[in-house]
Amino acid sequence: MTVLKQTMGLIGWQLISFAGAAMGAVASVQAATFYQQLAKPSWAPPSSVFGPVWTILYALMAIAAWLVWREGGWRRQRGVLDLFVIQLVLNALWSWLFFAWHRGALAFADIALLWLLIVGIVIGFWRVRPLAGAMLLPYLLWVSFASALNFAVWQLNPQILG
Template structure:
């Protein structure tokens, strides 16, 4: 078990929070014009309103940052390098989805990509769970939301072939 002084633990927490919110910022950049695009799409009746996505993702990114921080704090980069590298990789894949869907209007690719993200989240959660059960459990709401978003992506893509390739 790695023991960091409190000051380094605090800096580490803000580092992981920064990494997660950098992902959020990349998504926000891609979705700057998403509101009107989302409203123009044919959506299933169960699709959430556009304003809900921001608050949900904010909570999820905070939970993801705490999860990664717990693993880093307990094991450090040397002992938990593969777990933390996978975490960062899945964040990059997470950020890509918004560009595929909202900027490039590639529905099929966005759907395939979100399924890949789903698998990466499962792998990350399992790896984290093996190190720290609470850290792994913190990723379960993220997995649940991406599961829902996967079904929504498919439904919207299939309902809008004229807009989403």
């Protein structure tokens, strides 16, 4: 694979990953204000933490997908790369469910499914390129934490998060 093709691939995976981020960000325009209004557990981070963490995680996701893509392209890695794209959609959908539509139960169901997909992707990426799987471990840990936070906030705010 030429350097140009590898570079274009990396740019492409960054664009795909951050397009997923952008879909979720549209729903999160008022997230900080909404988040401040909610009752939260004592271990909940301030809203200012989420943006930087997600930026790093999306960059790592893109690099991990690129590393897998480099091992035979989309044709050879189609299954796990398809799952990767599906999880980007589920990730973006969570922001709509939680922040835009205030649907705590559906957001929790979404993040639980997202968590399962991430586990599958970590395993799939690891089999192709261990470094790619390892690069998704911070994402898995963060979504594990976010799942617990989603559940706790939903339970503390049944009147708002239905």
